[in-house]
Each structure stands twice: as structure tokens, then as C-alpha cells.
Amino acid sequence: MTSAVYHAFSQKEAKEFDVQQHMGAQRAEAFVRAFLRRSMPRMSQQALEDHLQRKAVVLEYFTHRKQKEKRKKSKGLSAKQRRELRLFDIKPEQQRYSLFLPLHELWKQYIRDLCNGLKPDTQPQMIQAKLLKADLHGAIVSVTKSKCPSYVGVTGILLQETKHVFKIITKEDRLKVIPKQNCVFTVEIDGFISYIYGSKFQLRSSERSAKKFKAKGTIDL
Amino acid sequence: MLGAGPVDGSVWRARSAWMAGPVKDREAFQRLNFLYQAAHCVLAQDPENQALARFYCHTERTIAKRLVLRRDPSVKRTLCRGCSSLLIPGLTCTQRQRRCKGQRWTVQTCLTCQRSQRFLNNPRHVLWGDRPEAQLGNQADPKPPQPLPNTAHPIPAQLPEEKVQPQSSSHQ
Secondary structure (H helix, E strand, C coil), rough: CCCCCCCCHHHHHHHHEEECCCCCHHHHHHHHHHHHHHCCCCHHHHHHHHHHCCCCCCCHHHHHHHHHHHCCCCCCHHHHHHHHCCCCCCCCHHHHHHHHHHHHHHHHHHHHHHHHCCCCCCCEEEHHHHHHHHCCCEEEEEEEEECCHCCCEEEEEEEEEECCCEEEECCCEEEEECCCCEEEEEEEEEEEEEEHHHHHCCCHHHHHCCCCCCCCCCCCC | CHHHHHHHHHHCCCCCCCCCCCHHHHHHHHHHHHHHHHHHHHHCCCCCCCCHHHHHHHHHHHHHHHHHHCHHHHHHHHEECCCEEEEEEECCCEEEEEEEEEEEEEEEECCCCCEEEEECCCCCCCCCCCCHHCCCCCCCCCCCCCCCCCCCCCCCCCCCHHHHHHHHHHHH
């Protein structure tokens, strides 16, 4: 287990197997480690070492067990799904803000493509209408007004959007969870600044693209 | 290669009833497309944390369900139906080739929910099922594909050859 986890192909072998090598060795090693961590069965380190050092390792038993487990309900086990931590854990805080910058670039290109142009003479109405249906993951949002003064001025990249909450990562690599109610957010794209009233936006992002918004009475905060 | 090229083309091809360009659909498709690429981008930056990619794919699946949008099978195969995570062979799932009843199947197993999918692989059956629809789709004028994210995934050496052919036929 202490030997090398990853070893890159040599030039001859790479040509023979027709494998392209774009990434640096570190990135590739990160991928291999992630895969290994996922595929290993859940045992303690001691048990793993034990298994590997003993000579009689039984390999053939696992297939039948897997088939039995699959027979239960293949239509999505909801309680178990949530338990498996589909949400974040605290480790992403070690991941720097710089890792999400390509995501932001992708979002900018997507919005530009959606509006067909930068800023010639397009009315702001069109942009707003499109923003309502568009996706905001990866945008840089900031809080302008809020009932709670400690939220004002928080800026960062939007990572997750759930029914009541925005999850934002700031430049100092801190994950901030900001409720949508009673807050006004600012989204900026290419010189267009839009204000989003969070109280009206209390929907999951997938439901938002299916819902038609009516202009009800103006509510400030 | 699971880049931006086949994604855009294959999602567009699924709309067999080509009306005069219904606007709401196009926006919705663009959004689906963007979410898919964002999931790839996030995974490429950081292979350890798959929760965010799973969240994006779950959002994508809910949107497609709510608005009843048809997706191309080549895109659907890279998403797990059980836990809706993005499947990348070598990172999130394993791909094996088995022989069952005298035919060659490719079995993809998701590592999170242990759900497996089986695809039949027949080297003689090269062209894909919707050939007359492909003719129809090619006459209409597709949108320009979204630009690729900067990083590429490593191609594992164990990818069977038959997988490459359907992707190249969906390029056309």
C-alpha cells in the first residue's frame, strides 16, 4: 500500500495504446486517488493491510451479494439518498476560491450566448425576463440590502441554490449560507446590473424555470 | 470525448418535431446544457468532491422532468439513474465487458449507489437507431456549440472500442 499509486505511461507505451496525456502528473494522480478511495470497500486501515498481506484472499464472493442488493427498489431510494450526503461537507473549504473561477467563466459565456449580444440597444426587460429562467449557478452575487446587517456586502460565487438558501463561497474561502428571505441580491453581467428580490425567489432553481412570474405589488425587502 | 461538441448536437437532435424554434424550449435546453458542462468543469477541477457535480445533475434531472424534455441517449447514459451523479468511467464508475447469452454487454456500475446499467455491444450494428431522424435534424441549422471547458479528462485505456463508434456517429 505504500508503493507508488500512480505511474505515468512512458512515451512508447503512450503511442502504442494511443493515450493522450494533457494533464500534469499531479492532476492525474488526484484523479486516481479519488477513484481508489471510491472503489475500496469500507474497512479500517488495519483490516485492509491484513487482507493484503495474507495469502488467502477470497475474491469471488462479492458478485452474488451485489445482485441481491440491487433487487430492492430501483426507482430512487429517497431517504437513503439524502443520507448519503449529497450536500456539502466542510472539506470544500480547503478548496480555494480559484478553483471555481473557470466555472464563473463558463457561466459568463452561457449568459452571453443566452442574450445574443453584449450591450447594444437591448432593453433591460428582455435581459431580466431571460434571467428569471436562467440558471444562476456560478454567478458572482453580492448582497446589497438585507434586514440583517451582517449579511450586507457579502460577495462570492454561487455554488448551490436550494429552496430558501443560497450557498456562496467568498474570496477568503469561506462557505456562506445566506437565506433568500428579506434580502436583495445583485447580479452583474457585462455592465448590466440586476437586483433580485430574494423574498420572491423562494423556489428551487429547477422549479423556477417552469414557473411564470407575475408582477404583484412591489415589496421592498 | 465527452466534451461540448457531442453534447450540444445530441441534445438538439432529439427534438424530432422541428417547429419554428419555440423559444422556451431553447432556453431550457441551453440551461440543461450549461448545467451538464458545469458539472464536468467542477469535477475536472477537483476529483475528490463529487457532491457538487451530483447536485447539478440532480437539478438537471428535475428540470427535464418538470418540462418534459427529451434527452439524447448518449447523454443520458453518463448520468446515473439512481443517485443522479455524473458517471465518468475511471473516476465515478467502473466499466466492464461481460458475455451473457453469447452476446457482448458493457456493464457500467456507479460506485455510489452500486447501480449497474447494461448495454448491448454488437460490432455489426454500427449505425444508431434514429437514422431517418438524423437526416431531418441535419437539415435544420444547429446552434453553435458551447466552448469546451479548459481541462480535459484522461481517457482510460480500458474503454472498449465499440464505445467510440456510436459517439462518432452522433458527431455527424
